[in-house]
Amino acid sequence: MMRGRVAFAGAIHEAYPHQSGVRLADGRVCRETEVVWLSPIEPGTIFALGLNYAEHAKELQFTKQEEPLVFLKGPGSVVGHRGVTRRPSDVTFMHYECELAVVIGKPAKNVKCADAMEYVAGYMIANDYAIRDYLENYYRPNLRVKNRDGGTVLGPWFVDASDIEDVAQLELRTYVNGTLRQRGNTSDLVTDIPGLIEYLSSFMTLAPGDVILTGTPDGIVDVRASDEVVCEIDGLGRLVNVIASDADFNRDWLSEDLTCESNI
Amino acid sequence: MFAPVDCLLHLEGESVPRDVDMRTVERFLEAGRKSYPPKVGTVYGTLLNDRASLDALGDAVNAAPYKAPPKAPILYVKPRNTFAGHGSLVALPDSEQGVEVGGSLGIVIGKTACRVKEEEALDFVGGYTTIADLSVPHATVYRPSVRYRARDNFCVIGPAVIASKHVEAPDALDISVAINGQPSFRATTATVVRGVAKLIADVTDFMTLQPGDVLTLGVPYGSPIGKAGDEVAIAINRWPMLKFSLTIDAAVGGAR
Numbered sequence: 001m002m003r004g005r006v007a008f009a010g011a012i013h014e015a016y017p018h019q020s021g022v023r024l025a026d027g028r029v030c031r032e033t034e035v036v037w038l039s040p041i042e043p044g045t046i047f048a049l050g051l052n053y054a055e056h057a058k059e060l061q062f063t064k065q066e067e068p069l070v071f072l073k074g075p076g077s078v079v080g081h082r083g084v085t086r087r088p089s090d091v092t093f094m095h096y097e098c099e100l101a102v103v104i105g106k107p108a109k110n111v112k113c114a115d116a117m118e119y120v121a122g123y124m125i126a127n128d129y130a131i132r133d134y135l136e137n138y139y140r141p142n143l144r145v146k147n148r149d150g151g152t153v154l155g156p157w158f159v160d161a162s163d164i165e166d167v168a169q170l171e172l173r174t175y176v177n178g179t180l181r182q183r184g185n186t187s188d189l190v191t192d193i194p195g196l197i198e199y200l201s202s203f204m205t206l207a208p209g210d211v212i213l214t215g216t217p218d219g220i221v222d223v224r225a226s227d228e229v230v231c232e233i234d235g236l237g238r239l240v241n242v243i244a245s246d247a248d249f250n251r252d253w254l255s256e257d258l259t260c261e262s263n264i
Numbered sequence: 265m266f267a268p269v270d271c272l273l274h275l276e277g278e279s280v281p282r283d284v285d286m287r288t289v290e291r292f293l294e295a296g297r298k299s300y301p302p303k304v305g306t307v308y309g310t311l312l313n314d315r316a317s318l319d320a321l322g323d324a325v326n327a328a329p330y331k332a333p334p335k336a337p338i339l340y341v342k343p344r345n346t347f348a349g350h351g352s353l354v355a356l357p358d359s360e361q362g363v364e365v366g367g368s369l370g371i372v373i374g375k376t377a378c379r380v381k382e383e384e385a386l387d388f389v390g391g392y393t394t395i396a397d398l399s400v401p402h403a404t405v406y407r408p409s410v411r412y413r414a415r416d417n418f419c420v421i422g423p424a425v426i427a428s429k430h431v432e433a434p435d436a437l438d439i440s441v442a443i444n445g446q447p448s449f450r451a452t453t454a455t456v457v458r459g460v461a462k463l464i465a466d467v468t469d470f471m472t473l474q475p476g477d478v479l480t481l482g483v484p485y486g487s488p489i490g491k492a493g494d495e496v497a498i499a500i501n502r503w504p505m506l507k508f509s510l511t512i513d514a515a516v517g518g519a520r
Binding site: 044045047067069070071072073074075076077134136137138139140142143144147148149203204205206207 | 305306308311312329330331332334335336337338339340341343344345346357378405406407408409410411414415416470471472473474477
């Protein structure tokens with residue numbers, strides 16, 4: 001089953017795919033653009049994997065890793081389908097990362113690979129933005145790169161694990177303004193989903209709602225304000241995001257300047 | 265809004281937190297009561313915010329892998345599995361290495377903080393608490409494994425959240441750690457790179473903090489090591505002390 005979470009007419013609703021848009025739990029049918037899409041779930045702990053596709057690791061010139069490269073993200077960075085993500089005007093390289101998001105379904109501690117898939121509730125598409133200009137070499141990748149407001153796009157759907165026949169054979173694609181820029185397959189994960197659950201649960205307890213963003217394949221390019229970025233994963237749908245400018249957030253140099261002057 | 269009037273204390277076994285004065289908090293704790301970790305949002309830890317930590321790195325900040333001194337605040341997330349309350353038993357991964365006991369000021373955000381100016385930042389603080397930010401000792405700050413800081417119960421919080429009106433000078437607080445009753449470490453919040461207001465301003469420039477989110481001011485340099493069997497107590501000024509015990513019993517911290 002595919003489930004989304006949308007805001008419509010003053011309330012938040014569970015929503016399902018429908019031929020003319022989305023169907024709300026109460027029966028109303030809306031156009032896709034008529035509702036505000038929220039993250040399909042309110043995530044607990046968000047894990048993200050760096051360099052978990054062999055080709056992408058090569059692209060970024062990294063060599064073999066001793067253990068999975070995991071970092072954590074806060075829920076404040078999350079936006080839903082059709083949300084916007086700001087690109088600061090002073091940066092030269094901001095890129096998307098299309099990723100398979102794995103949602104944990106029951107508490108997991110010391111789980112072995114062989115049993116790990118029993119702990120998966122379902123999947124979502126994630127677009128895990130990064131701004132490389134802000135990369136510093138302390139607790140890499142630092143939160144200014146990876147935990148910005150609007151930097152984690154999730155959705156449109158939460159898809160039950162049982163609906164995905166083989167999660168290790170899903171193609172991921174990212175289109176920027178309609179042009180295919182990134183393409184990969186979950187069969188190329190350096191550490192696969194059972195391996196990640198075994199690794200994480202070996203030193204901490206995973207809880208229902210925790211989300212593992214499993215990493216991105218190669219094919220990252222710089223995106224600019226007003227670009228439309230679409231991430232697709234077989235069987236999970238199509239996650240749309242638009243890049244916004246500083247001006248959209250009243251952060252353009254002119255208003256910053258005026259703020260400074262008013263302080264003098 | 266997250267706005268305790270006095271001291272917010274969630275005693276173990278009670279359904280909601282009490283908001284009581286500091287003497288009442290002390291009375292409960294003296295009677296041996298434990299508390300749940302305060303119901304907080306996301307806990308962000310701050311690193312290398314003690315000038316001495318940065319000084320200790322010395323010229324290494326200009327060499328590989330760091331290549332340049334830090335510019336933005338260095339932050340990490342203490343995930344929800346790490347939250348533990350006053351009186352907790354914390355399981356260590358092994359008996360030899362022990363755990364670094366980082367006593368830190370926890371800044372609890374009171375109202376939505378986005379693009380906050382330094383001069384207004386303290387208005388966004390709902391209260392303060394004591395945090396034991398535990399980590400498996402590790403030398404590198406380049407790309408350390410998440411398993412050093414994200415183990416179950418590795419963020420002991422409380423016992424209470426002290427309303428900000430009771431904390432006039434958050435940048436001049438004493439922090440002390442005692443292990444098995446012996447004073448083993450003293451520090452102050454006065455030696456930080458970024459004080460409370462500056463930290464909030466710099467962080468909220470790129471990420472919004474919600475009411476209840478916690479930003480730690482950062483673990484002081486030279487924090488002591490605790491070993492299995494130790495009883496640890498962390499005090500900030502004369503606030504109610506945060507106490508917990510360390511064990512290697514694997515059956516403890518894991519199950520929940």
